[in-house]
Every structure is written in C-alpha cells, then in structure tokens.
Amino acid sequence: MSTLRVAVVYPDLLGTYGDTGNGIILTRRAMSRGIAAELLLCSSSEPLPEADLYCIGGGEDGPQVLAADRLRADGRLTEAVERGATVFAVCAGFQIIGGSFPDAAGRTHGGVGLLDVTTTKGSGPRCVGEVAVDPASSLGLGRLSGFENHSGVTSLGQASALGTVVAGRGNGAGVAVEGAYAGHVLGTYLHGPVLARNPDLADLLLRWATGRTELVALDDAAELGLRAERLASVGC
Amino acid sequence: MSLRSSAAIAAVRLVNNASRWSGRGSGTVAGGRAGLKIDPDLLAWLAAGKRVALVSGTNGKTTTTALLRAGLEATGVVVASNATGSNMPAGHVAALVGARDAALACLEVDEAYLGQVVDATQPEVVVLLNLSRDQLDRMSEVRMLAERWRTALDGAGATVVANADDPLIVHAAGTASSVVWVAGGLEWRDDAGACPSCLGAVHFDEEGPGWSCGSCGLKRPDPDWTLDSSVAVGPEGRTELVLRLPGAFNLRNAVMALAASSTMGIPSRSAAAAAMAGVADVAGRFVDRHVGGTPVRLMLAKNPAGWSALLDTVAEDEGAVVVSINARTADGADPSWLFDVDFSVLAGRRVVATGDRWRDLSVRLKYAGVPHEVEEVPSAAVALAEVEHGGRVDVIGNYTAFRDLLEAT
Ligand SMILES: [Zn+2]
Secondary structure (H helix, E strand, O other): OOOEEEEEEOOOOOOOOOOHHHHHHHHHHHHOOOOOEEEEEEOOOOOOOOOOEEEEOOOOHHHHHHHHHHHHHHOHHHHHHHOOOEEEEEOHHHHHOOOEEEOOOOOEEEOOOOOOEEEEEOOOOOEEEEEEEEEOHHHOOOOEEEEEEEOEEEEEOOOEOOEEEEEOOOOOOOOOEEOEEEOOEEEEOOOOOHHHOOHHHHHHHHHHHHOOOOOOOOOOHHHHHHHHHHHHHOOO | OOHHHHHHHHHHHHHHHHHHHOOOOOOHHHHHHHHHHHOOOHHHHHHOOOEEEEEEOOOOHHHHHHHHHHHHHOOOOOEEEOOOOOOOHHHHHHHHHHOOOOOEEEEEOOHHHHHHHHHHHOOOEEEEOOOOOOOOOOOOOHHHHHHHHHHHHOOOOOEEEEEOOOHHHHHHHHHOOEEEEEOOOOOOOOOOOEOOOOOOEEEEOOOOOOEEEOOOOOEOOOOOEEEEOOEEEEOOEEEEOOOOOOOHHHHHHHHHHHHHHHHOOOOOHHHHHHHHHOOOOEOOEOOEEEEOOEEEEEEEOOOHHHHHHHHHHHOOOOOOEEEEOOOOOOOOOOHHHHHHOOHHHHOOOOEEEEOOOHHHHHHHHHHOOOOOEEOOOHHHHHHHHHOOOOOOEEEEEOHHHHHHHHHHO
C-alpha cells in the first residue's frame, strides 16, 4: 500500500457530534508512525471514492434515511468491503450498515447490509450517557469507554458483539452487549470521536486497514488518562 | 387586574426579595417560577398591551437582545428585558414584573420555548438569528426546532426579522406573514447540508453567500439588510456601525438588531446605532478584567458555531490563551463537539487547557497539532499562561466554565 486512504462518509449528512474526529485521529496515528495517510471528506452528492478505511458517523433521523439510500444506490461501500476495506461506523452509522433500522415515523427502512444486525424502535427511554464495555477477548483490546445517545435497539444476527456492557445500555436488546463486528466491519453505539478515548481500538482499525500485524507504540498518556477518568466516572 | 394575577405578581416579588436577602442568586428565575405556578397565564397577562420583540437562535441571542434593547431605548422609553440571560418563561415573567411601566419589551428566548412565548406575548417582531447543533444530549435536534418554529409563526401575525444566510432559518420563517431578510452570516454549514425542507443537497456558492437546494428550489432570499464592511445597508440607506464588541459576528448581530428596531418604527437609525455602540458588557463577555492579578479578556463560546466565530476573532492575537471546558448539566454532558471545532488556529501561541474536562480538551488539542500545557484549576491556568509572557490573556470558556471564571474576576 502506498498511501493509507481514510474516508469520512457523508459528513454533510452524518456528522452530528464530532464524528469527523475519528477520521482525524486515524490519519494522525498513521502519520505519527511514518505511514503516509490521506483524509478524505466524502460529500453525499459525489460517488464514494476508493479508500482503505471508511468512517461513518451519527445523524438525525431524516439525514440517516437519506444517507442509507445514497450509500445503497452508490454501491461502492459494499464493493470496497468485498475487496477487504475496513469500516468503522458509530451510532446512526452503525444502524445504517445493518440490515434495517426505523425511520422517524417508526417505519422499517433498509440498511446497507454490511453487518447482520437489525435495529428497531426502542420502547424505553432514550439511552443517553457514559458507557463502559469489555470487548470480545478475540479483539485483544482493553476496556472501552464512550458516550451513547440513541433510542434504537439493535439485535445481532450472525455478527459478533463488540463486547459486554459494564455500564450504560449499549445495543439495548435485552442482553447487555454493545456494538457488533464481522470481518473488518465494526459498528458501535459509542458515538462521536470515540477513538479519542480508545487508542487501542484506533490501532486495531489501522492494523486491519494496513494489513500490518505490528504498529510502533505511541505516547498515549493523554488518551489513556482520559479513558481512565471517564471509566472512573461510572465506577469502572 | 385579576385576583389571581395580582397574587402571582406579589409572589414573584416576594420570592425575589427573599432570595436576594438570603444571598441565593439574583432571584429572578425563582420569582418567575413562583408566579407562574400561581397563574400559568401570567406571562400573557404581563405582556398584554406591550409592544414585544423576541430574539432567538443558537448563537448571539444575549448580545443581539442587548443591542436591540439599547436601540429601542434610544427613543427615551423604558424597555423591559431579561438582560441576565434567563431566557425561559420564568425569566420573562421576572423581567416584565421588574419593569411594569415599560411600554416595550425586548426578550431573549430559549430556542425550545419560542413557540410557547410567541403564543403568550403576541410579539410585534421576532428576530431569528441562526440554528446549529448545541448540546444534543439534551436539546432537540435542530431540524425539529426549525419545524416547531414554523408551526409557531404560522398565523402569529409577527414580522420576522430572519437571517437569509441560514437555510434552517429561511425554512423556519417560511410560514410568517411578513419577513425582513438580513444577511446575518453563517458560521457553521454542517447542519444545513441537507435541505431543511426536503432533505435534498443544499449547494453553497464557492464565493459569495448564495445557496440553494437542488431538489425543491429553496434558496437564499434577497436580503433587505446587508453588511458592507462596518456599514449596515438597509432599505432606507446606510448606517455606520461602531461597536465596542469585537468580531464580525457581533457586527452581524448589530445588523439584525438594527433591522428589528427599524421594523418597530424607531425613527432615527443613527441614534439607535449610536446607542448600540455604547454596549460594552454583555453579561460579562468580551470585557477586559483581571483574574488573580492577570489581565484577561473573557469570552464565551457554547457550541461549534460559536467557537468557530470566536476563534476567527482571536486568530490575529498573539498572546497566551486559556481554554476552559466543562460538561455540567447546563453545558451538556458530552463534549464530543470539541472535534467539530478547528483548534489548529491556536498553534504557535502559549495554550493552557483547563476546566472539569481538561483531559478531553487536551486530547483534542493534541490531534489538532496544538502544543499546550494542562492545569486542572482555571485560576491557576490563567496564572500559568501569564508566566514568562505577561500581557493580556485570552480566556475562552464554555457556559459554566465562563460563568465560574466571571465569578473569579
Ligand atoms: Zn429542498
């Protein structure tokens, strides 16, 4: 690979809350290791460019439906995944890459189908707050910290859970699990710039996207200090 | 006066006095709340017979309200106003009880309460500044707010003074019977990329302020008021604006205020502008003060659009900068929005990160390529920033961080 291409998908529709931050963090962490990297902000009115790693953010109900429709019509994200590209999707983006999700009126709307998960309208109160997650052991990550803000409830089909919820709600479908992954596609309700708190998750995505098995260690004292403080705020 | 209303007003005064004496806050909101509990229609009753102007929007409400009030007072009349920024109905009640003889009222209104306050006060003018993301974990989504405003303004009879540069505002004002369009600027486009009317793609002109939706044809209306460097250009000519408040965004706020005061028939535009020039202190913002002996310029920014405007304003300064971030209830519990703000303009200056959430800010600054120091205690951060530098320190905080720093001056 010459230059690592990191694409932020449709920031004009999906970028509710600092979501572009994940693309910034991934690009910078690659460059800090001498890996040439390029950040692409991909407008929903253009064809999706070729990239090694796609970041998909959160969005309001209307734009979420529109983004799913445009991604499906475009078709390039699915092709990229078939070629082995990595996808990291948060919040509404997580719902979009699943099989289906509810629109503002509660009607079922088709997703892109990259992950075998289904989202339905939750009956309880909106899930808002700090989350702590113990990731699936096969991922080799430390405890994750994030913030969730969603009303949808996501059930897993064939996809694996990203981890077990220690604090907060996560997917909200009865079992206390959070997020989902299959191959190099990973979705989570830990929204916004979640990689700021979880540098090891950022590096997992970079290993997937670059094919490298080892990455040079970086000074992550600030990130790990933030993660420890946020986990402590929910008693974890 | 009905028995119930007079009892309610007495309660407002009683609670105000009690909380002033006990030293708990200014008492304004507590008094207003007590009054509304006795008489839920108190706001309507108090506003009856007054000429009312309301100001709402995500950013610039407090400043624009202060400027409009100054412009209206240039005619020598008393204007009731909620100058402390208590911008929900309890604050409006308190402001109106505090100036019962005022013929005019100029009220800042929280975005989520605009419909309710329009119904209660039957305003002559409603000023709509802008709409963008702000504390999404507790506020409604911006599109939903725009829809609610649209409903509230339908049939309300008010003249809306609206920002033509913001697609969400143009959509919201679409039901008003009469609109005065102002080129009010747009600091933040990322919430207007999908058309507020049809979700089509909104295209912004590369150069110039034009925009239009490719699907439904919603587009920027021709403004009745524009800004030509520091001159407001309105239907009846040009008015020089000389403000003591810094920044292009405050000039835009002043044009909105001038358009509103002209709409209300204030005879002399130049007198109104002169009165606005006298506004130096908007609830403590932008004023030169001291924190523990260090001269500071204290500034408030609450959301990405506000930060973007403010960072543009301080970009030409060279002194030290203290940035203080909290995430208490009034700020919103999630500071993810820090990644929506381009802090890289601060690179090259001495920067100190502080506030309850200095760790979040520190990580954000790191990924923006801004070398900085950290200090948990805000007053100590100001002292640290001044070390080996001297001169005035720019201090920017979000809502409660700003409030705490203001109390420390
Ligand atoms: Zn449209």
